[in-house]
Amino acid sequence: MSKIKIKKVVLAYSGGLDTSIILKWLQDEYDCEVVTFTADIGQGEEVEPARAKAEAAGVKEIYIDDLREEFARDYVFPMFRANAIYEGEYLLGTSIARPLIAKRQIEIANETGADAVSHGATGKGNDQVRFELGYYALKPDVQVIAPWREWDLNSREKLMAYAETHGIPVEQKRGKKSPYSMDANLLHISYEGGILEDPWAAPEEDMWRWTVSPQNAPDVPTIIELAYERGDIVAIDGERMTPAQVMVHLNTLAGSHGIGRDDIVENRFVGMKSRGCYETPAGTVMLKGHRAMESLTLDREATHLKDELMPRYAKLVYNGFWWSPEREMLQAMVDASQKTVNGRVRLKLYKGSVMVEGRESASDSLFDASIATFEDDEGAYNQQDAEGFIKLNALRLRIAAARKAK
Numbered sequence: 001m002s003k004i005k006i007k008k009v010v011l012a013y014s015g016g017l018d019t020s021i022i023l024k025w026l027q028d029e030y031d032c033e034v035v036t037f038t039a040d041i042g043q044g045e046e047v048e049p050a051r052a053k054a055e056a057a058g059v060k061e062i063y064i065d066d067l068r069e070e071f072a073r074d075y076v077f078p079m080f081r082a083n084a085i086y087e088g089e090y091l092l093g094t095s096i097a098r099p100l101i102a103k104r105q106i107e108i109a110n111e112t113g114a115d116a117v118s119h120g121a122t123g124k125g126n127d128q129v130r131f132e133l134g135y136y137a138l139k140p141d142v143q144v145i146a147p148w149r150e151w152d153l154n155s156r157e158k159l160m161a162y163a164e165t166h167g168i169p170v171e172q173k174r175g176k177k178s179p180y181s182m183d184a185n186l187l188h189i190s191y192e193g194g195i196l197e198d199p200w201a202a203p204e205e206d207m208w209r210w211t212v213s214p215q216n217a218p219d220v221p222t223i224i225e226l227a228y229e230r231g232d233i234v235a236i237d238g239e240r241m242t243p244a245q246v247m248v249h250l251n252t253l254a255g256s257h258g259i260g261r262d263d264i265v266e267n268r269f270v271g272m273k274s275r276g277c278y279e280t281p282a283g284t285v286m287l288k289g290h291r292a293m294e295s296l297t298l299d300r301e302a303t304h305l306k307d308e309l310m311p312r313y314a315k316l317v318y319n320g321f322w323w324s325p326e327r328e329m330l331q332a333m334v335d336a337s338q339k340t341v342n343g344r345v346r347l348k349l350y351k352g353s354v355m356v357e358g359r360e361s362a363s364d365s366l367f368d369a370s371i372a373t374f375e376d377d378e379g380a381y382n383q384q385d386a387e388g389f390i391k392l393n394a395l396r397l398r399i400a401a402a403r404k405a406k
Contacts, residue, residue, distance in 0.1 A: 006032040008114040009145060010105050012131070013038050015050030017170060018120045021159055022147050023057050024166050026118060030145070035061040035112050039101050041071045042186030042244065053169075063108055068186060071100050072243035075322075076187050080286050081231040081341075082334045083294075083306065084314040089264050091283040092317050093188025098127060099322035102134025109142065116143035123149045126269050130320030137323035180207060186247045188260075188280040199265055199275045210251060210279040214258035214352030221350035222257060223357065226289045228345070231338030233286065247282040254281035258352040269319045288354040289345045297340045297364040306337060340364040 009026055013019045013036035026034050036059050038050040047064055054062045075096050086092055105117045117135055121127035128146055135142050153159050163170050179194035189210055195201045205213060227235035233246045241249065254260055260281035268274050294303060309330060316327045343361030347354055370380045 003030060004143060006030045006116045006143060006145070008033045008035060008112060009116040009118050009143075010035045010037055010109045010112065010114045011118045012101055012105060012120065013050060013054065014120075015047075015053045017159060017163065017168075020053060020057070020168050021153070021162055021166075022118065022120055023054070023059070024168055025147055025151065025153075025162075026145065027058070029150075032116075033061075034059055035063065035108060035114055037063045037065070037101075037105055037108050039104060040064070040066045040068060041097055041100065042068045042247070043184040045184075056169075061112055063104075065104060067100060067104065068244045069242060071097065072186055072247050075100050076247065076283075077232050077243050078331055078335070079313075079317060080283070080290055081338050082313045082330070083287060083291060083310055084317060085287070085310070086314040086318045087264075087266055089262055090266055090278065090318070091188065091262075091280045091287065092314065093185065093278060093280055093283065094127070094183050094190055095130060095318045095320070096187065096322075097185045098130035098320065099134045102131050103138060106135060106138040106142065109139065116145055118145040118147065121146065121148065124270065124272070125274075126318070126320065129269050130322075133320040134323055184209075186244060186251070187283050188278050191277040192274065196275050196277060203263060203277050207277070208261065208279060210281060211255045211261055212258050214261075217256070217258040217351045221348045222253065224253070224285075224347050224349065226285075226293075226345045226347065227343075228290070228293045229342055231290065231293075231335075231341040233289070246286075250282035250285050252281075254285045254349055254354070255279070257349040259349060259354055260284040261352070285347065285349070285354050288356065289347055290341075292345045292347075292356045292359045293341050293343055293361070296359045296367055297343060297361050298337060299366065302337050306334065309333070 009030065009032055011019065011023060011026065011034055013023060015038065023034055023036065026032060034057075036050065036054040038047045040047045051062050051064055079092065079096055084092060086095070108114070109117055119128065119131045121131060123146070128149075132144050132146070135144055148154075153162055160170065162168070180191040180196065181193040183190045191203070191207055196203060225237050226233050227238075232243070233241075235241060236246060236249055260279050260283065262278045262280065263275075264278065265273055265275045298306075313327065313330050313334070316322070316324060316330070321327055342364050343359065345356065346358040348357050368380075370377055
């Protein structure tokens, strides 16, 4: 099958082996100009070296963008207002990064006049879906090139041979190379592959990068205070912080207490089950704190409605539908609910756990001690009202029971 004619393509480029090979492959297979885009979303690695590698490959237009604040502010924080968790465990660390990368690629395509975009996701995973749904939502007529669905370089040996044949430098890192496929950003670091492909095998302790073992965490807990405005953390222990600063601080602090480890078998959008391990220190603390703040300030039925819709929201993010109208509708509802989610939460971090120690809201608390007290409420609540309330709610049960008795 003949290839479509491409003049210029924007490649999501890390500078690693895979995307370096993809860069050369695009130049040769499509005879096109390649624009590289490298995003710093808090992965903890230097991104500037990608520039020298791209220049050595003959790339003329190179974009290296610091997107950490945008990622935290416009993607992670809105998602945490929804308390989103996929399948009850996964805090969506990889999923939430893809729409931002896709958005910036399309912006660069528009700026440079490119007619195509490309990514390094494989044909087995979720990321190909997340990237491409984003591309099409933001630029419907864009051409998408997914090398892993086209080429036959489907093993590390073939990739290495291709690199050698075409003079692509391969860094030989000192020390033990990680056997895992890893993805990192401000929200998490993930691990797949290696022994993790056996769901019965326990992850090796030296795999974890961001968290100490809970057994080796400090014997003295740390107490922190999170300040919330409209559902977002704006300060920690009285110090105002930007969203990205909040996440960096909580990753370090919670990670030192062994908080945020997860070992999950999840259902991928493409149909297979996949086992992955995740470290999400900041996200684990953020979720606990946000739910505590909502418990004090959010109406009961609003809380329950959010909880009913949350799995749908999480599934949309996981499956790559961040730019869909239904996700935006849900986000508008979630954001509207956060107007009163203001106040402070006190948390204890200790040996892998996050415990709520207190919460208060001077302006928006719905907790009324004069009603909730077990002591004399001085007439604030008439306990006799409960009798009619119970009988009305029991009416259908009594009717059903009477019918069965007949």
